[in-house]
Amino acid sequence: KKINKDYLNGRIIFAEENQKDPKLAKVIQDWTFEVALGLTSLIHIFDPPAIIIGGGVMEQEHLIKKISMKVKELIMENYSDVSIIKASLGNKAGIYGAASLHLKSEN
Structure with a gap:
């Protein structure tokens, strides 16, 4: 199968404007x-x-909302008060963690 060159990056794939492609929207x-x-x-x-x-693609608020809405549809009523929240560090958590370990190892 041919891969569209424009869809090699997760941020591009999940960007709202790219959901005009019906095949990609289905995926x-x-x-x-x-x-x-x-x-x-x-x-x-x-x-x-x-x-x-969290993670790179989760930086997009519309994606978190879509997932949250779908969870609300699937979840049993007794569990419906759960909140789905975007990680505050987003895709930078790994970098901060690596920097923290590096700084600790220097002491």
Whole structure:
């Protein structure tokens, strides 16, 4: 299968303006469902007050909202008060963690 050169970066793939491509929109819809289904399972098992998700593509608020809405559709009513929140460090968490370890090793 041919891969569209424009879709080699996760941020590009999940950018709202690129969802005009119906095939790509379907892939994103399916991916969003799978993430929401996984989160729903974890919520049903652990009953957390919140789920914090991060990473590069999660920097986009519309994606967090889509996942949150899908979780709300799938979740049992007794668990519906869970919050789905974007990680405050986003995609920079790994860099901060590496810098922290480096600074600790110097002391």
